[in-house]
Amino acid sequence: MQPNVPKAPAPKKKGRNKLVLLAGLVVVLGCGAYGAGLLMNHADVPKGTTVLGVDVGGGTRDEAVKKLDAALGERVNKPLKLTVGGEQVTLKPDQAGLTLDSQATVREAAGSDYNPVSVIGGLFGGERVVEPVMPVDEEKLAAALERSAGGAGSAKEGTVKFEPGKAVPVYGKAGKGIDAEKSSSAVAEAYKKQVETGSAGTVAVPVTNRKPTVSNAEVDRFMKQFAKPAMSANVTITAGGKSIPLGPAKSLPQVLGAKVVNGKLVETYDLETLKQLYGNTFDGVLIQRGNGKKTPVQPTDVAQAMGKALRGKTTAERTGVIETNAN
Template identity: 60%
Template sequence: ASAPPRARAPAASAGPLGGLGGKPGQDSTTTPPIFRDPDPAPGGGAPAEHVSGETLVSGIPVVPPTGNRPGSPFPPAGSGTDAPAPAAEDATPPSGPKPPAAPAAARPKKKGRSKLVMAVGALVVLGGIAYGAGLVMNHADVPNGTTVLGVDIGGTSKETAVQKLDTALEGRTTAPLKVSVDGQQKEIKPSVAGLTLDTEATVRGVAGRDYNPVTVIGSLFGGTHQAEPVVTIDEEKLKDALERLAGTSGTAREGTIKFEPGKAVAVYGKAGKALDVDKAVAAVDEAFRQRAATGQNKVITLPVVTKQPQISNAEVDRKMRTFAKPAMSALVKVQTDPAHSLPLSPQNSLWKVLSMRVVDGKLVEHYDLNALKELYGGFFDGVLIERGNGSKQPVAPTDVAVALAKALQGKTPAERIGIIETNGS
């Protein structure tokens, strides 16, 4: 039998698409393509340099799907095929410093806070204006609004301020202090006891410009500034005044000698209650300050103790014999020269100057310099004494007391003249 006839390949069309594999309208599935895609690379996916037939037809390259872009870690959307998971090291973030975090969005400013800032600024401006006005108006020696013990001395000169304090506080500082010693009422004069409210020192302490904003602004609205007064206490004078007071109060009595007009009187001591002088000094000091501050003249109860006399009867007798009786026996004179000779008699003068003090269990004579100055007054005016340093100075109470002490020991009229040397020898 003869072999079946071999099928012949269809002839190529001479049409416009004949060179591309078929006649128009012919099913392309029956004709093998002239170009074919190369075999896919291992692992799936199209080759990187693949050019589709559509590129040749249209001349426009097809943009690959988003999922197939090089470097994308995600599989194509809707591909239905799971892409291989990236390696673990790919998920590790790169080493090195982290980028700075993005700043948080600023919150919108609140209107209330802005108003508060404006209000504070306005207050600062007003305060500055008020402070400047206060400085301009506060140009006196004593700043406006200054008070001392309730006395307004602000806005005045220093001299006027001193006068106002002296006038307003005179009764508080010069009137006698009332004291009680073991039930006995006594008085102490501040001038004798060394108690002083120094108005001049007080004014000096408050005079001058005040730059404190609180007081400067406050003075514009009637504000006041209380200044502390300067109180001076001469403890030696105060103790002396209290010791003399102790000799006339309490049931205890110290041995001493009293000087009365024309004579000296022996006083023998006895045990009993007596003024505690050391504690009384502090009590009188505090009471004087309180009276100056309040104006209230209350009775000061002074502390007392049971006391034995320090001076024996024998010591009293000795001092009467060696000093008191000779001193009060006759008139004495104190002079710098015959033209300046001051007489002092036992009846009118000497008893005001002389007293006794206890020193180490002994009686020692004491001269009251203030009383002595009152006695001679201006008698030695114009007389100058040449001092050891070469300077020439007026006669002082101490000069008179030294000459008087020598004269009191004299027995004849010539010996009872005390000479004040003026040539410094």
């Protein structure tokens, strides 16, 4: 019998060793590049960050906001072109609840990105794309679409218009009108495209068959209970010994309006215009609020006092007093 002789160990495969060494080298280089990327990018907004194609990276948040506004400001405020029932109209974004929130967008962009692909890519000019924050005020957009459509649709909602010296009833009519839900989505998407590319072309606003939600009887009720009394004579608003008259010939038609709430007409007050009309009349007059603080007269205070006075018949009843003491 031959003695058991131990077998010689199999020779190591040189190719495998090289692969192991190469893999280790790649890991070391990758870690080095990752660390270098973190060290080199101390900016609030990481280098290579873009929003709608605009490079906003490599600096502070304020700098990023300025870059974004400078590059896209004109597009943000550019009116949109719409067609409603074949007629072309325009829509101003700032009046329709459409905007690019630069501050919020930059806050999103300023978040630290520890993704190795992004960090290492930043060393070699890689791009990090951040979606813009573009909130849409649905209610404001729907109202703006209705205004912009104007006479383009055949459907008319019942309402009351305030004109110099009089209130005018407008009775509703069935017909074609904008499809509010579909229109809002289409216009919001077109606005984003316009901000990104500079043009959205002409947007065809969807229309549908519509019936007025405000009945003729409701228009008559609103005319009788509010509109006619409101426009019958001057009202005077007083606070802290100071007062201002507002009349139906000029002031009241600028301030008063009507909106639909669940099929009913409710009066509205243009607070911005109201503030312009009374100007500095109530400067120095302070109102003690329910929380104990004293603050200046606000347009909402004036509108509240007007609400009761506009329904009055006598001079005394048509004088609205803003109480300065909450107690």
